[in-house]
Amino acid sequence: MGHGSYRSSDWNKLKSSRNITGSSTVSDLYKSKSMQNWLNPYGVKYRESCDSMDNPASTAIIFGLDVTGSMGYLPEEIAKNALNRTMLEIYEKKPVTNPHIMFQAIGDSKSDRAPLQVTQFEADIRIAEQLLDVYFEGRGGGNGGESYLLSWYFASRHTKIDCFDKRKKKGFLFTIGDERCHEELTDMEIQRVFGEKVEDCTSRGLYKDASEKYEIFHIVMKAGAYKYQESGESWKALIGNRAIELDPEDLNILPELLVGLMQRVDGKSIDEIVSQWTGKASEVVKKILVEAGDFVQEDSAQEKKKFLFF
Secondary structure (H helix, E strand, O other), rough: OOOOOHHHHHHHEEEEEEOOOOOHHHHHHOOOOOOHHHOOOOOOOOOEEOOOOOOOOOOEEEEEEOOOOOHHHHHHHHHHHHHHHHHHHHHOOOOOOOOOEEEEEEOOOOOOOOOOEOOOOOOOOHHHHHHHHOOOOOOOOOOOEOOHHHHHHHHHHHHHEHHHHHHHOOOEEEEEEEEOOOOOOOOHHHHHHHOOOOOOHHHHHHHHHHHEEEEEEEEOOOOOOOHHHHHHHHHHHHHHHHHHEEOOOHHHHHHHHHHHHHHHHOOOOHHHHHHHOOOHHHHHHHHHHHHOOOOOOOOHHHHHHHHHHH
């Protein structure tokens, strides 16, 4: 999948046809009353991001959104503002070539009926159309975490992406939510969500697997369960400086942050990145990037240590 390209005019037409306004709520935007079959990851072999005449150097990008009860404001903001602005920022700033976007709706595999939903990889307005087909379950288990590791499981085992397979260039995977990540995905959960019989998987193991072909980040929202779960500390222990904390009042600069993170991985300096914007966007992105430092995969860091030792 992933033909065509994204145009703001198509977004405006979609907004008009779906009657999306600044006052639209989650229930106005996401009208599905249950998970649609084509979004169900159960039995899916692969979602593919393939090069095409329109997109000869495709880059796979996955956005995994927490759609549990405490995070209703996130998919609302994404649908009304952030998706369109993110696409426009990507096309203007060009942190990657030929973006192919997949959305994942993430819940809790220990309690939810639809703990994971996955769109196709798309390059045009179908990105937004498919996002709006997501079932907003709005639950979550109240059990000290959510199943963000489902995103890593699917990305590592059920995506085929030409950027990596053909060019050895990693895609990007961003998950966003306020809770800790569950430490384990049990064999029963895997069977129920994916229809596969495998042994239990740990969050660390799945992160490592998915990191082989994706640059992974988690945006920790400093709201909801963030404080009492100490989510920021938990995520940093799990994935290091790729856990990025964001205040809800700064959610409107999410597009600039995502582009900045992609550019930072690509080797651009912080000053070069933040010079693209002014005001709040420049200030918030700079603060986050300075605090994060360099983004080096753990395996690369270990290889560097070995080299220096010998």
